[in-house]
Amino acid sequence: MSLSVPTMAAIRYGYGIRPGEPPARGADDLLAQVQAGRTAAPLFPPEGIESRRKRIAEQRAWLDAYRKAVQNGTADRERRKRFQQDRLKTFQTDAVARIVGATMSPLGFNERLAGFWTNHFSVNAAKGLALWLMASLMEAEAIRPNMSGRFADLLQAVTLHPAMLIYLDQIRSVGPNSRAGKRNDRGLNENLARELMELHTLGVDGGYTQDDVRSAALLLTGLGIKVPEQTTQFRPRRAEPGPFEILGKSYGKRRRSMADCEALLDDLAANPHTARHISRKLATHFIDDAPPDDMVDAMVAAWQASDGTLIEVYRAMLEHPRAWTEEGRKIKTPFEFIVSGLRALDVDDETLTAMIAVRGVDEAPSGPASPAGDEMAGVDEDKATGEAAAVAGAPASGTGVMAKDNPAGTAAEKPDRQARRLTAQALAQMGQAAWRPPSPKGFADDAAAWLTASQLTARIEWARKAVTVFGKDDDPREFLRKVLADAARDDTIQVVSQAPSKAYGMTLVLASPEFNRR
């Protein structure tokens, strides 16, 4: 027997039930959330998009001046240290705001889509100094406003965003026969071109060749950023003279322009391989690691009938019968687990908002061992990010583990530290640090990846601490009824009702299979 529609809507398509929030009653309600989400500003960057852009420009100018000062021997190294601390603090605040925003939002499906697309268009904030400030900005201004419209517009906004150009090394790519290429020793970098085709659009079996990747890389030369503003700009001096043949079509003339890159992006967006790759990825994310083929077919058909209008693709998914049956095939990711946990515990908006308040720096946000691994590059941006190559078995975390001797919620702990332990830091410990995916492919999205002994242990640990802080006096049976509704199985109801303490009963609810599946 399937779950009721509102329960399924909350668990499969949102971040779970938050007591008191009006339930979505079906596909139309969920799609209305996406429409409303188009103009809903996220809580990050907390100072707003314009102020963040200005800050990025100011910081770059300051850094350039500092580098000159280093050469003259007049550098203020203490200020440099504070400058770096300020960046990390800002990033940390963004990371907490992302969790808090998803927790508070009544537009659950929109928030889940933001999670999907941010993972699809992964950037790692640890790649360079500017990205600490830019990763959240990209999600706020390039991804979120474009999740319901045409995929082509989303693709343009993201690919041409400075964060993506930095992350995938496009800012370093110079056409070998461009004016700049002939004068210095820089040259072509294929990174963006390859991931654009393999990950962002066509998919790895999308019918392109190494020659297409190279030609696309040549076409994309010129795409760069303006300093110190760090906004996207076409730089003809670096652009390889065309034309280039990509997937059987010719792009670019001898004189090159931004329009050449845009034309390629539009064609990649319109390619049938892209429609199928992304439709399947969406269905895999929401429904099942092996989604029904006819659901994917319906989504592809909707894509083609609507010129790639994403809300129509979501509609096709939600209107397929399988969208409302066979629950629990997927395991929540750590982000989904934490957000749905805070929602279930009904942490009030005031407490949540207070977590984002700018605070003093007492630790780096993600410690020296970073999970960023793969595309990590201090490059000439800075070595001060201190990023060692990462061991994949060791997800990043602030001071490390949540210490046994100082659990969240004890009087000795400052509230802001406690907030971090239960949000951004816990997330990093569970292997899914905010805006720090292990590679351009993003975090794993298959159920098996998030159900391991260590993962389950980390979740039980989190549940215990969160319950101590936010819900130890609630009745576990009532809690179970409120947050899992008809998803709660009889055997779980029985185990929870026999728990040795209220707090442990609450912990069992959050640790239960039903709460961790979706």
Next chain:
Amino acid sequence: MEQPFTLTRRSLLIGGCCAAAAPLLTPVTFAAMPGDNRFVTIVLRGAMDGLDLVQPHGDPALKQLRPDLALSPDDGLIDLDGFFGLNPVASDLMPLWKAGELSFVHAVSTPYRDARSHFDGQDMLETGEETLGGTTSGWLNRSLSVIPGATGGLAIDVNMSSDLILNGPNPVSIWSTRSDLAIADDELQFLKRLYQNDPAFAAAITEATRTDATTDSLYGDARRAGGAVEVAKLVGAMLLKEYRISNFSINGWDTHVGQKVQFPRAARQLVRAIVTLKETLGEAAWNKTAVLAMTEFGRTVRQNGSKGTDHGTGGCCILAGGAVNGGKVFGKWPGLGPGKLLDDRDLMPTGDVRAVAAAMLYRQFGVRESDLTGTVFPGLTLDRNSPLLRS
């Protein structure tokens, strides 16, 4: 899956913090082991540049193609055999080299060609298949079925999520240096009941209690860090106990830009991991250990326009441990000069990295040739004269 876990978790603490407290283990699990030999795989994710780690300084084309990256013995490269030299970032490995506990196999690759995707390349490396998409189990997991005398609970993946290489039908432990299930026994019973009707969750909690119990004596109440050293310590400690096979990953090798700065960061992690493994295992266990560090593919022979390198084909793998045939750079060198590169860009692969792995499984566990070329690496042909198979 019921594990032979009978001691209470806290009672294990009495043994103190050191990994050598092996008597605390249940003799049942110990007796189930096929032997004392151990095998560790390290997946170097992101495409490790073998030409930077083990540089063919005797090949004149190297300096021409990599003006900013190539070193010579005059500027710090540690000569190994007159032709190859070791990047000085790995100088801590030289005692192993001199003791015959370290070797390299150059110009190897998986059968993966042309597309140069990290993700597909890693899938090929970990599934051990000839083509993509055929299987979702890892070769190291499949090898567990064909190791003579092996039973469950032999292998451990040190990770927060699971690596494909050890994924598959055979039971494998997964544990991270950051896991800690500090709960009372009665609470544990409730968790077991909570999960009893969900097999995947039930397996995970059983695994957690078992693995946590063995790491408890290693860490005590000390805070755990997360670097290569911590992971290697955990792996070493597990190999001193009942585990005989372990896997972990080291990231950070995708050096498209500024390789001079980026490569040493990743390489240092690898060097520390190997050195720490040796220290943790101690002489007796190290002498029975083979470590294989491998990557999805190599990188372009020419440096790119950002003083980095792009995705290539032929790469290099590292063998370490007292059980390997050390002090040599193996492999048939294809040369770097004009016309010798694959697609005029990559090191031409002359050997299959799967054959290296197969040789280790043969040496360490006596896996039969028919199993190696059937179950573990379907389609692989083994060269019986390979020096890797000789002691």
